[in-house]
Amino acid sequence: xxxxxxxxxxxxxxxxxxxxxxxxxxxxxxxxxxxxxxxxxxxxxxxxxxxxxxxxxxxxxxxxxxxxxxxxxxxxxxxxxxxxxxxxxxxxxxxxxxxxxxxxxxxxxxxxxxxxxxxxxxxxxxxxxxxxxxxxxxxxxxxxxxxxxxxxxxxxxxxxxxxxxxxxxxxxxxxxxxxxxxxxxxxxxxxxxxxxxxxxxxxxxxxxxxxxxxxxxxxxxxxxxxxxxxxxxxxxxxxxxxxxxxxxxxxxxxxxxxxxxxxxxxxxxxxxxxxxxxxxxxxxxxxxxxxxxxxxxxxxxxxxxxxxxxxxxxxxxxxxxxxxxxxxxxxxxxxxxxxxxxxxxxxxxxxxxxxxxxxxxxxxxxxxxxxxxxxxxxxxxxxxxxxxxxxxxxxxxxxxxxxxxxxxxxxxxxxxxxxxxxxxxxxxxxxxxxxx
Amino acid sequence: xxxxxxxxxxxxxxxxxxxxxxxxxxxxxxxxxxxxxxxxxxxxxxxxxxxxxxxxxxxxxxxxxxxxxxxxxxxxxxxxxxxxxxxxxxxxxxxxxxxxxxxxxxxxxxxxxxxxxxxxxxxxxxxxxxxxxxxxxxxxxxxxxxxxxxxxxxxxxxxxxxxxxxxxxxxxxxxxxxxxxxxxxxxxxxxxxxxxxxxxxxxxxxxxxxxxxxxxxxxxxxxxxxxxxxxxxxxxxxxxxxxxxxxxxxxxxxxxxxxxxxxxxxxxxxxxxxxxxxxxxxxxxxxxxxxxxxxxxxxxxxxxxxxxxxxxxxxxxxxxxxxxxxxxxxxxxxxxxxxxxxxxxxxxxxxxxxxxxxxxxxxxxxxxxxxxxxxxxxxxxxxxxxxxxxxxxxxxxxxxxxxxxxxxxxxxxxxxxxxxxxxxxxxxxxxxxxxx
Numbered sequence: 001x002x003x004x005x006x007x008x009x010x011x012x013x014x015x016x017x018x019x020x021x022x023x024x025x026x027x028x029x030x031x032x033x034x035x036x037x038x039x040x041x042x043x044x045x046x047x048x049x050x051x052x053x054x055x056x057x058x059x060x061x062x063x064x065x066x067x068x069x070x071x072x073x074x075x076x077x078x079x080x081x082x083x084x085x086x087x088x089x090x091x092x093x094x095x096x097x098x099x100x101x102x103x104x105x106x107x108x109x110x111x112x113x114x115x116x117x118x119x120x121x122x123x124x125x126x127x128x129x130x131x132x133x134x135x136x137x138x139x140x141x142x143x144x145x146x147x148x149x150x151x152x153x154x155x156x157x158x159x160x161x162x163x164x165x166x167x168x169x170x171x172x173x174x175x176x177x178x179x180x181x182x183x184x185x186x187x188x189x190x191x192x193x194x195x196x197x198x199x200x201x202x203x204x205x206x207x208x209x210x211x212x213x214x215x216x217x218x219x220x221x222x223x224x225x226x227x228x229x230x231x232x233x234x235x236x237x238x239x240x241x242x243x244x245x246x247x248x249x250x251x252x253x254x255x256x257x258x259x260x261x262x263x264x265x266x267x268x269x270x271x272x273x274x275x276x277x278x279x280x281x282x283x284x285x286x287x288x289x290x291x292x293x294x295x296x297x298x299x300x301x302x303x304x305x306x307x308x309x310x311x312x313x314x315x316x317x318x319x320x321x322x323x324x325x326x327x328x329x330x331x332x333x334x335x336x337x338x339x340x341x342x343x344x345x346x347x348x349x350x351x352x353x354x355x356x357x358x359x360x361x362x363x364x365x366x367x368x369x370x371x372x373x374x375x376x377x378x379x380x381x382x383x384x385x386x387x388x389x390x391x392x393x394x395x396x397x398x399x400x401x402x403x404x405x406x407x408x409x410x411x412x413x414x415x416x417x418x419x420x421x422x423x424x425x426x427x428x429x430x431x432x433x434x435x436x
Numbered sequence: 437x438x439x440x441x442x443x444x445x446x447x448x449x450x451x452x453x454x455x456x457x458x459x460x461x462x463x464x465x466x467x468x469x470x471x472x473x474x475x476x477x478x479x480x481x482x483x484x485x486x487x488x489x490x491x492x493x494x495x496x497x498x499x500x501x502x503x504x505x506x507x508x509x510x511x512x513x514x515x516x517x518x519x520x521x522x523x524x525x526x527x528x529x530x531x532x533x534x535x536x537x538x539x540x541x542x543x544x545x546x547x548x549x550x551x552x553x554x555x556x557x558x559x560x561x562x563x564x565x566x567x568x569x570x571x572x573x574x575x576x577x578x579x580x581x582x583x584x585x586x587x588x589x590x591x592x593x594x595x596x597x598x599x600x601x602x603x604x605x606x607x608x609x610x611x612x613x614x615x616x617x618x619x620x621x622x623x624x625x626x627x628x629x630x631x632x633x634x635x636x637x638x639x640x641x642x643x644x645x646x647x648x649x650x651x652x653x654x655x656x657x658x659x660x661x662x663x664x665x666x667x668x669x670x671x672x673x674x675x676x677x678x679x680x681x682x683x684x685x686x687x688x689x690x691x692x693x694x695x696x697x698x699x700x701x702x703x704x705x706x707x708x709x710x711x712x713x714x715x716x717x718x719x720x721x722x723x724x725x726x727x728x729x730x731x732x733x734x735x736x737x738x739x740x741x742x743x744x745x746x747x748x749x750x751x752x753x754x755x756x757x758x759x760x761x762x763x764x765x766x767x768x769x770x771x772x773x774x775x776x777x778x779x780x781x782x783x784x785x786x787x788x789x790x791x792x793x794x795x796x797x798x799x800x801x802x803x804x805x806x807x808x809x810x811x812x813x814x815x816x817x818x819x820x821x822x823x824x825x826x827x828x829x830x831x832x833x834x835x836x837x838x839x840x841x842x843x844x845x846x847x848x849x850x851x852x853x854x855x856x857x858x859x860x861x862x863x864x865x866x867x868x869x870x871x872x
Contacts (some may be wrong), residue, residue, distance in 0.1 A: 170742055
């Protein structure tokens with residue numbers, strides 16, 4: 001019910017007792033008759049709250065988690081690959097030896113020791129970083145959220161790959177920004193398309209503020225931008241005066257050769273780099289980071305202070321100790337081998353069971369394969385049948401801001417064991433075949 | 437330097453190789469000459485980023501942390517009161533026995549088991565809560581931030597106590613809200629002043645959206661609102677159609693008798709309740725919570741998803757296991773005794789050393805004492821002299837949105853041992869006496 005806002009409070013004499021005179025308040029004795037009037041909350045919501053709606057992708061995850069369903073939907077890492085006793089020993093040592101720090105408030109920028117270690121992780125991708133330019137975040141997601149606060153006003157324009165990471169789309173939209181997505185091919189975003197989009201937006205008087213990109217083992221396509229094209233993308237952004245936000249949670253999960261050189265390695269003044277330990281260690285610690293020029297980092301630290309005061313010192317010191325005491329590079333090699341085996345299992349199953357007219361990408365790292373359905377088929381219509389058949393995926397439309405992507409879907413091979421992946425793909429193939 | 441945005445990218449033929457044809461990108465070989473052009477970031481900042489400035493209070497904490505200085509400034513809990521081996525054992529068991537959950541992504545609303553335990557904690561203050569109405573947050577600070585996003589549009593008005601918690605002021609201002617502070621006496625906010633403020637704001641056409649209050653052992657005054665006045669405050673807010681945000685991190689740190697009955701216990705439909713384990717367990721876990729009606733909780737969960745996907749499962753399961761396996765009620769009694777002894781040490785030192793004309797509050801719980809200086813004295817002018825004399829405090833102006841509070845200052849007794857508190861107060865008294 002709506003409350004009568006015009007109703008004025010009745011004037012009532014108010015006793016103002018000094019502390020000594022104050023009757024102790026007992027939690028068990030109600031101080032007034034409990035009021036069960038229900039408040040119409042909607043009228044108090046902000047504009048952005050009214051705009052908040054559950055993401056179709058995240059709603060799907062709860063369904064996908066049902067027993068019997070093979071979930072190729074969520075991109076959860078395989079934390080069973082971590083030795084539990086080792087991790088237990090690390091957190092216990094952190095609390096025992098550094099309890100006064102690990103259990104206390106910390107700085108909003110994050111633990112200085114961890115920020116140094118993070119610089120050595122970024123060095124693997126060619127970035128020469130200074131700890132003072134790093135801020136620790138609650139996963140990369142918080143970095144995206146704080147960047148949106150510090151860089152975006154309602155009505156601003158963000159350019160992203162089409163398709164792109166679903167929750168980044170949601171965060172930019174929540175900030176009131178318009179997201180324009182640029183066409184990709186199998187080698188990532190097409191630089192000339194990007195340049196054309198920047199020109200068009202500038203001509204419209206709504207120039208892009210930044211280009212959000214996942215250039216390595218992209219979510220959702222698995223595409224990686226090759227060296228020459230990276231240089232060209234930076235050139236296009238420089239020429240247009242557009243910033244770059246490089247989101248790189250999968251970069252160290254390459255199946256062959258060397259890690260890919262990050263965009264931030266070649267233009268640290270223009271590229272904001274987002275990293276995460278969620279895929280290379282454990283998402284349950286919620287430790288990611290952002291590397292940015294000093295002026296931006298200073299604003300991000302103020303935004304983080306307002307958002308949460310400081311990140312968990314226990315989680316940060318746990319990651320720090322893991323990096324200091326464990327053979328983490330060797331363990332990364334084990335993770336790569338494990339994910340590569342899962343990718344191969346999915347590729348084998350796709351080749352063995354998918355009908356003609358279905359195609360898919362072949363990622364060189366990361367968690368995802370992007371599948372294209374035969375002309376005229378819609379992955380959203382397919383989904384309920386797939387769930388009924390015991391397999392879940394994410395419809396391609398979730399990765400676009402404008403409803404495109406119906407002919408595509410994302411398959412994740414990061415979490416289920418190989419035999420489940422095989423079973424899941426066969427179930428999906430049967431559903432697709434039945435719809436031909 | 438400003439970048440030439442009008443400069444169009446030169447048309448260059450772009451090779452679009454298929455993955456097989458893509459040359460592997462080495463992180464060690466630069467793909468383009470590293471560009472050292474410095475970007476003028478300020479031009480990319482959002483309006484709210486331009487408005488972000490370091491809080492005078494938080495800047496002070498780094499100075500206060502210098503060796504030799506007795507800090508009566510920060511409100512850090514005494515985590516040394518926790519048995520380190522017990523805490524180490526708890527986190528180790530969580531990882532060893534529940535690693536698959538503790539190290540993985542969780543839900544944005546928080547661990548269901550912990551949310552049940554949180555309901556039993558709230559029951560101590562008379563609140564009958566359901567786990568589905570609780571959301572776990574990164575400390576109460578994140579709850580304040582998410583509430584600001586879900587309830588406040590730029591230009592909205594928030595009513596708060598004068599003085600009030602400094603970082604809440606910052607968060608509401610960052611959301612573009614105007615904060616109007618209502619006079620308090622030693623028993624908290626004055627209900628008639630509150631009613632008058634609501635009437636005035638409604639008449640101005642800018643009605644208050646919510647009343648932000650710390651009704652128990654308030655930060656910074658230590659004041660607690662007695663039973664009768666609580667009922668009156670709820671009545672005033674109901675009549676004006678204003679929501680209540682009850683921030684209660686100190687409620688279970690009462691030095692005598694029973695816990696104070698929460699405002700939320702008597703009007704759960706109108707009162708949003710914020711709780712925290714930062715003062716009763718450990719801030720390094722960053723576990724707090726918000727209890728709200730279902731409609732608001734649903735929006736807060738969506739906002740949390742956008743802000744960080746999910747909170748640390750390790751931190752949540754650690755708190756859950758602590759509450760399930762430890763005599764936490766008995767330990768709370770020990771914490772109370774410890775803080776009470778510190779309060780008494782500070783009160784003794786104040787009586788022994790402060791000159792005539794200085795007065796202070798006597799809190800029945802929590803961490804803070806609010807000191808009033810003689811007429812004409814300014815705590816901001818006093819601060820550098822106090823730091824030079826080896827003692828830190830927070831000037832009263834930090835707790836007001838409009839520069840008031842110069843005659844007041846906040847003293848915290850939660851962290852230094854009794855003998856340091858005594859020394860710190862004597863140093864401060866000498867500085868004040870020298871300025872008379």
